[in-house]
Amino acid sequence: GQQLNQSPQSMFIQEGEDVSMNCTSSSIFNTWLWYKQEPGEGPVLLIALYKAGELTSNGRLTAQFGITRKDSFLNISASIPSDVGIYFCAGLTTDSWGKLQFGAGTQVVVTP
């Protein structure tokens, strides 16, 4: 299946810094989802986006659904040590019957 291009692959940041990552595709999506996965656990849904241009926040996390519907962005402000993990983007289309397409993930490491 089609793959989303997620970047960067990894980020090493200091506590308090902001983090930005993005996902792009050659195809249009109707829903963008952002998940966080910690070692040995399943992904946890952070933010769901349903409309082009939509900007949604969840605490220190902010995500946007790109105007072209082919991309999405996730920002983490004022990072803290518990932000460590792998962040995945995922997209859904109306003709995919709920079949999520995933990016390869962005590994975030936060140092004190």
Place this chain on the structure above:
Amino acid sequence: DGGITQSPKYLFRKEGQNVTLSCEQNLNHDAMYWYRQDPGQGLRLIYYSQIVNDFQKGDIAEGYSVSREKKESFPLTVTSAQKNPTAFYLCASSIVARANQPQHFGDGTRLSIL
């Protein structure tokens, strides 16, 4: 608590052996999914089920089989035909299989070869 329960947490398979991974949800969701995760890669869809007694192949179904006899249960069997089964397996569910319904995941089963 409502959620998705996967068991066992760790599983070891001998050569030529079939093993079954359990996935149970008490969220009353119609749709359920199985994904495979390999290091450094995103999740890849193995099988999905939109409703009881119905399921479809995903992108990497070869060497796997599923059943959906009850709404709350969607077990995955890794058969001996799957030559590279070592991976982290994740089960997910959604209210229905539509584009506006996000999926929620269990905590996974890690399968290794003895």
